[in-house]
Amino acid sequence: MAVAKKSTNWFVVGVSTAVVIVLVAIGAAVWWANSLATGPGTAPQSALVDKDTGAITFGTGDDVVDTYVDFMCPICGDFEDQYGEQLQTAAADNAITLNIHPISILDRYSQNTKYSTRAASAMYCVADKAPDAALGYFNSLFTNQPEENSVGLSDDELASLANEAGAGAAADCIADGTYKTFVASQTTKHDIQGTPTVEVNGKRLDLQAGEITKLEDVLAKAGTAGSGADGDSSDK
The missing domain is CATH 1.20.5 (Single alpha-helices involved in coiled-coils or other helix-helix interfaces)
Known part of the structure; x- marks a missing residue:
């Protein structure tokens, strides 16, 4: 069948x-x-910013100093009080290359507003939209630094400081949080455990072990030597 x-x-x-x-x-x-x-997120389209390392660069000197800072970190504020002017002067004189890295490890200290990420993103917005105002804005963020465990500055306040620094064009970028993902990716990429983190000519310094002297040696060579730090670093 x-x-x-x-x-x-x-x-x-x-x-x-x-x-x-x-x-x-x-x-x-x-x-x-x-x-x-x-992913790495949107990278700032600025000649000041290295899209791979996230560095906002000032100066062209042979000695290279990288600083990784969180705008909520009080010890970063102390570091800038002690060394910021010297570093920026040396960079302006092209005695060093200063690479500033805005990163975010202290969001937990801003009552769920993620201030560290928002401020770092705002810094990149200014570097992108008004590069001539970037260093002034950087200094303003520390001059107006909020205390840990506060809500931090609002986006409107961050934009207002940008406007005062001559970077009013960055307002929409700040409001949109354009570079938040980029900030997060750079923080992870560089394995930042505490702030400030400082590197001199590619070598990460152990500030708690007194290696801040290596930075002071570079500043002395540049003619902007300061009084030194106490070696107690790193909010974590």
Whole structure:
């Protein structure tokens, strides 16, 4: 007896194919969402900013100083009080290259407003939209530094300081938080455990072990030597 040939159930095939397509689409969507969450984010389009390292660069000297700062960190404020003017003067004289890295490790100290991330993003906004005002804005963020465990400055206040520094063009960028993801990616990329973190000619200094003297040697060479620091660093 001849065996009847089974007919293909095209409805089942169609449903199965549709399910596969939906699953592939969902997988792609999840991958895309994860890549957005963990990606480097939008990089500032400024000649001042190295898009790979996140450094906002001043000066062209042979000796290179990198500082990683969190705008909520009080010890970073102390560091800037003690060394900021000397570093900036040396950079202006092209006696050093000063790379400033705004990073974010202290969001937990701003009552859920993520001030560290917002302030660092605002710093990149100014470097992008008004590079001539970047250093003035950097100094203003420390002059007006909020206390830890406060809500920090609002976005409107950050924009107001930018306007005072001559960077009114950065207001929309600050309001949008354009560089928040970029800040997070740079913080992770450089493995920042405490602030300030300081590197001299590519070598990370152990400030608690007194290696701040290596920075002071560079400043002395540049003719802007200061009084030195107490060596107690790093909010964590």
